Amino acid sequence: MPTPTEQPSPTPAATAAAETPVIEFQDVEKRFGDNVVLKDLDFTVGRGERVTLIGPSGSGKTTILRLVMTLEELTDGYIFVDGEPLTHEERDGRRVPVSKKHQKNLRTRIGMVFQQFNLFPNMTVLENIIEAPIHVLGRSKEEAVAKAHDLLEQVGLSDKADAHPTSLSGGQQQRVAIARALAMDPEILLLDEVTSALDPEVVGEVLNILRRVAETTDVTMLIVTHEMSFARDVSHKVMMFDGGHVVESGPPEKIFSEPDHDRTKAFLGAVLRDT
């Protein structure tokens, strides 16, 4: 039986059901103290699928990305990546944490781009990009540098390899952050409101780069954004969240044009009026 990883799927929707999901949430609960952010959350993301999470702020969208990146610990339930438990597994009927090594191995398949870029200011742009491929994936320096230059060209910053992040504009920093995440060849790319901290006039250039990444790679994407036209263009599926629950989910054409729920209609009405 071929393992799923050996078969890239050109049309995710057709094959997603047959394969192990890339991400699976099972009864996930996340509480901060008494505040329940996510409750009984179940969903799957197929290989190569691009899923956008929408909903009002505080609805738990960003928390989902942070749980997948292991930046937050879930308080109950299970998350699977490529069918393997990410944080906890069930053994003898009990929920036990997975080993650190196992978690780290899974985590190298996941990349994240943050709202605030989070580039390392003490390193040059190139050093930011090659650090993890060399020291985490064990690639040679030549290979990592070549790939970094390639990625910098893709994001239109070939001339900035030796610049320090603080000398770059917000839009440029975010493009470097995208290149840094892609340099790890992630299976899963998490995009957490990547344009929310940017000046309006540079939002387009960052989104265009991400559109190209979506078109030219089969990386699975989990996206939180307020840019509804971007969500419509790149997503296979849109999930509407409110109060820690999935209100509804479906293809973008459906959700954006004829949503079933009033809550979705009200949210989209408010957001789209803004833009």
Next chain:
Amino acid sequence: MTSPTLAQHVLAQAEDPGIVDETGPILDWGFAAEIFPEMLMAFLKVTLVVTVVGTIIAAALGLIIAIMIMVLPRPLAWIVRWAANFIRMTPIVVQLLFLFWSFLWLDPMVIGVIVFGVHYATYMSEVYRAGIESVPQGQWEATTALSMSAVRTWRRVIIPQALRSTVPALGNYAISMFKDTPFLFVISVPEMVTVAQTIGAQTFRYNEAITIAGLIFLAASYPTALLISRLEKRLAYAN
């Protein structure tokens, strides 16, 4: 009626012009020039050596303490923190004397270097802690997202950024340590002020020796302070 206090007695003496006649001019620059080389040697061979080596120990050990308190499991971290507090809360003179009488076979200068290094390490660890805490949460999150190892995270991301904000405070502690070196007299290390005291005792001319000691201290600390503030500005621009 009470008998005159010591202070009143001293004041009365000072008003007596006879005291000036007995000791000559307040400062005799010729004599000062004569003793200067001996004092400078004491400064270079003891004061400066203890300060430089002590600062290196303090800077390195301080960082190690700060990181240990942050990464060790709870009970161990608690012990390190408690030990650091204990050292910080006891006077340096007591520590010098305690080690001196406990390890009589050790060169007193070695004891001096260790005590100054360890004592100031506990202060510097607090500076490092503040510096480490000032590194934005997002930097830690980026290292997690890139699956960087703990060692790489500290070495390449956290420590370089933490140091930037700690340089001025660390420099000021180095200057403090420098000015604490006269305490070495309690364990009979012949540092500069001890030498000054000896010269005074032998010639009954204290003012020259003590003044030169003060001037040498000033001549060394002031440029160091300037250097630190220059370094601070350089680091700020580089960011």
